[in-house]
Amino acid sequence: MNKNMDKGVWVFIEQRDGEVQKVSLELLGKGRQLADQLETKVTALIMGDNVASKAQELIYCGADEVIIAEDPLLKIYMTEPYTKVMSELIEEKNPDIVLIGASSIGRDLAPRVSARVYTGLTADCTSLEIDEETKSLLMTRPAFGGNIMATIICPDHRPQMSTVRPGVMVEMEMDTTRKGEIVKVKPKLSNDDINIEILEIVKEKKQKVKIEEAGVLISGGRGLGKAEGFESLKLLATELGGLVSGSRAVVDAGWLDRDYQVGQTGKTVRPEVYFACGISGAIQHVAGMEESEFIIAINKNPEAPIFEVADVGVVGDVNKVIPALIEELKTLKDNK
Amino acid sequence: MRIIVCIKQVPDTTEVRLDPKTGTLIREGVPSIINPDDKSGLEAALKLKDEKNAHVTVLTMGPPQADVALREALAMGADKAILLTDRAFAGSDTWATSCTLAAAINKLGYDLIIAGRQAIDGDTAQVGPQIAEHLKLPQVSYVENLSVDGEDLILKRVFEDGYHLIKVKTPCLITTLKEMNEARYMSVGGIFDSYREKEVEVWSLKDIEVDHNNLGLSGSPTKVKKSFTKGAKSAGKQYNVEAKEAAKIIVDKLREKYII
Numbered sequence: 019m020n021k022n023m024d025k026g027v028w029v030f031i032e033q034r035d036g037e038v039q040k041v042s043l044e045l046l047g048k049g050r051q052l053a054d055q056l057e058t059k060v061t062a063l064i065m066g067d068n069v070a071s072k073a074q075e076l077i078y079c080g081a082d083e084v085i086i087a088e089d090p091l092l093k094i095y096m097t098e099p100y101t102k103v104m105s106e107l108i109e110e111k112n113p114d115i116v117l118i119g120a121s122s123i124g125r126d127l128a129p130r131v132s133a134r135v136y137t138g139l140t141a142d143c144t145s146l147e148i149d150e151e152t153k154s155l156l157m158t159r160p161a162f163g164g165n166i167m168a169t170i171i172c173p174d175h176r177p178q179m180s181t182v183r184p185g186v187m188v189e190m191e192m193d194t195t196r197k198g199e200i201v202k203v204k205p206k207l208s209n210d211d212i213n214i215e216i217l218e219i220v221k222e223k224k225q226k227v228k229i230e231e232a233g234v235l236i237s238g239g240r241g242l243g244k245a246e247g248f249e250s251l252k253l254l255a256t257e258l259g260g261l262v263s264g265s266r267a268v269v270d271a272g273w274l275d276r277d278y279q280v281g282q283t284g285k286t287v288r289p290e291v292y293f294a295c296g297i298s299g300a301i302q303h304v305a306g307m308e309e310s311e312f313i314i315a316i317n318k319n320p321e322a323p324i325f326e327v328a329d330v331g332v333v334g335d336v337n338k339v340i341p342a343l344i345e346e347l348k349t350l351k352d353n354k
Numbered sequence: 355m356r357i358i359v360c361i362k363q364v365p366d367t368t369e370v371r372l373d374p375k376t377g378t379l380i381r382e383g384v385p386s387i388i389n390p391d392d393k394s395g396l397e398a399a400l401k402l403k404d405e406k407n408a409h410v411t412v413l414t415m416g417p418p419q420a421d422v423a424l425r426e427a428l429a430m431g432a433d434k435a436i437l438l439t440d441r442a443f444a445g446s447d448t449w450a451t452s453c454t455l456a457a458a459i460n461k462l463g464y465d466l467i468i469a470g471r472q473a474i475d476g477d478t479a480q481v482g483p484q485i486a487e488h489l490k491l492p493q494v495s496y497v498e499n500l501s502v503d504g505e506d507l508i509l510k511r512v513f514e515d516g517y518h519l520i521k522v523k524t525p526c527l528i529t530t531l532k533e534m535n536e537a538r539y540m541s542v543g544g545i546f547d548s549y550r551e552k553e554v555e556v557w558s559l560k561d562i563e564v565d566h567n568n569l570g571l572s573g574s575p576t577k578v579k580k581s582f583t584k585g586a587k588s589a590g591k592q593y594n595v596e597a598k599e600a601a602k603i604i605v606d607k608l609r610e611k612y613i614i
Contacts, residue, residue: 097483097492097493097495121514125479128480129479130483132480133483139448139478161578161581170576170578170579171576175575213492214522215521216519217519219516219518219519221516258613290613291613311611314607320592320594325592326589328589329607330593330603330607331590331592332592332604338597345601346598346602346604347605350614
C-alpha cells in the first residue's frame with residue numbers, strides 16, 4: 019500500500035485577528051494538487067480562539083479535513099503555544115507533508131516546529147512537486163546566493179516541511195459544493211506554556227497600497243545611479259496608474275522602503291506590466307517577478323540577465339529612456 | 355550579562371552577478387562581510403556592553419577564513435571570539451548547523467543569545483529559532499528594538515502589519531533585523547587589538563559535546579537532490595536604439611496590452 023495513503027498533506031492556516039491570511043489559501047491550492055497526485059487528503063490546521071467559523075471556507079478552498087485547535091492562549095500568535103500544539107498534532111497524526119506560509123509568523127513557527135519534531139525544513143520554496151518514483155516531495159528554491167536553483171528532498175524524516183512566500187502559489191477557485199470533515203481538538207495548554215508577555219500590540223497601516231496588487235509596476239535598481247532616480251519612475255507610475263517598486267540593492271541602499279522590495283526576500287508580484295529599470299536581474303529578483311504578464315527591461319548592459327526574462331528589452335540609459343517615455347505618453351495624451 | 359552573538363560570514367553581494375555565458379556566480383572580487391542582520395545584533399550586544407557592562411562573545415561556524423569576520427567583531431569591541439571549524443561540519447543544513455552551534459553555546463554559558471534574523475546568502479531564517487529549540491529557550495524573532503529591564507528584556511517584535519512589544523525573561527534567544535541598528539565601525543585601536551591582543555579561539559568537533567548523528571552532510575535531514583541554473587523563459591526582442599525611439603516602442607507595446 020502506498021505509505022502516503024492515510025497521512026496526508028497539511029497546511030498551516032495562519033490567522034490574524036481571526037482572519038485567514040491569503041498565503042494559507044494559496045497553500046491549500048498547492049496542497050490540493052499535491053494530495054491529488056498522492057491520492058491522499060488535504061488537512062487545514064487552524065489554531066486560534068473562536069476560529070471554527072472559518073472551517074467551511076477552508077473546505078471550499080481545497081481542504082478535505084479541517085483541524086480546529088481553539089484556546090484563548092492561541093488567540094494571538096506566540097511561538098511556544100503554537101509550536102507545542104502543532105508539534106503534538108504532527109507527532110500524533112504523522113502527516114507526510116506540512117506547508118507553512120513564509121510570513122513573519124510562519125518563519126518563526128516553522129523552524130521551531132521542525133526542530134521539535136526532528137525533521138528537515140526547506141525555506142521559501144518556489145516550486146513543490148511530487149517525485150513520480152519515490153512519491154517524495156521535491157522542494158525547489160533559489161540557493162547559493164540566488165544564482166542557482168536547488169531541489170531539496172527530505173528522504174529519511176517526516177513530515178517533509180516547507181515554507182512558501184505569499185504570492186508564489188495560486189489559490190484554487192472556491193468551490194462551494196466541496197465537502198469536508200471538521201475535527202475539533204482540545205489543546206493541552208496552560209499558563210506554563212506562555213514564556214513571553216505581550217505588553218502592547220500595535221497595528222500599523224504603513225502600506226495602504228500593496229505592490230502585490232498593482233497592475234503596473236515600475237521597478238528600479240542600482241542602475242538608476244542614485245536615490246533621485248526614483249523621481250522619474252514615480253512620474254511614470256502616475257502616468258500609467260501603477261506603483262513604484264525596487265530591487266533589494268536599492269532597498270539596502272536606503273533609496274526605497276522595504277515594503278516595496280520585489281524578489282525572493284521581498285514581495286512576489288505578477289502585474290500585467292513590469293518595468294525593470296536598471297535592474298540587472300539576479301535570480302533573487304527574477305524569482306519575485308518572472309510571473310508578470312509582460313516584462314519590459316531597460317538596462318545599459320546588453321548582457322544583463324534581466325533581458326533573458328524580458329518580453330521587451332531596451333539597451334540604454336534608464337535615466338534617458340524613462341523621461342523620454344514620460345514625454346511620449348504626455349504627447350499622446352495631449353493629442354487626444 | 356553574558357551575551358553570545360552568532361554571526362555568519364557571507365559574500366557581500368545583494369545582487370549576485372552572473373556569468374551570462376555559463377549562468378554561474380562570479381565569485382572573484384566579491385568580498386566577504388559579516389551578515390547584515392547579524393552585525394546589527396552584534397551592535398545591540400556592544401551597546402549593552404557600553405551601558406551595562408555586558409560580556410560579548412561572538413561565535414561563528416564556518417571555514418577557517420571566517421576568522422576575518424570574527425576579527426572584525428573583536429575590532430568593533432567584542433570580548434571573545436570562537437570559530438567552530440571542522441571537516442565534520444561541512445555540508446550542514448540548518449538542523450545540523452543549529453545542533454552544532456547549540457552545543458558550542460551550551461559549553462559557553464549565557465544569559466542572552468543573539469542571532470541575525472537571516473543570512474543574505476541562504477535567506478532561511480531557520481538557524482536562530484532552531485538553536486532556541488535545541489536549548490529549550492524562549493525565542494523572540496524579528497526584533498527591531500531592545501532594552502533591558504532587570505532580568506527581563508523589552509523587545510519590539512515586528513510583523514508585516516505592525517509590531518508587538520514583548521517582555522521576556524533571560525535566558526532567551528532573539529533574532530535581530532538589520533534595521534535595528536547602524537553598526538559601529540571598527541576602531542583603529544580595535545583593529546590592532548584584534549590581531550595582537552585578542553585571540554580567536556578555534557574549536558573543532560572534539561571541543562564540543564554533540565550527537566555525531568546530527569553533524570554535517572550525513573546529519574542533515576534535508577539533502578540537495580540536484581541544482582541547476584535557472585532555465586529562463588525565451589527572451590523577447592532586444593532593442594539598442596535612441597531613448598526617443600525606445601519610448602515609442604514601449605508605448606506601442608503598452609497599447610497592444612491595453613495599458614494605455
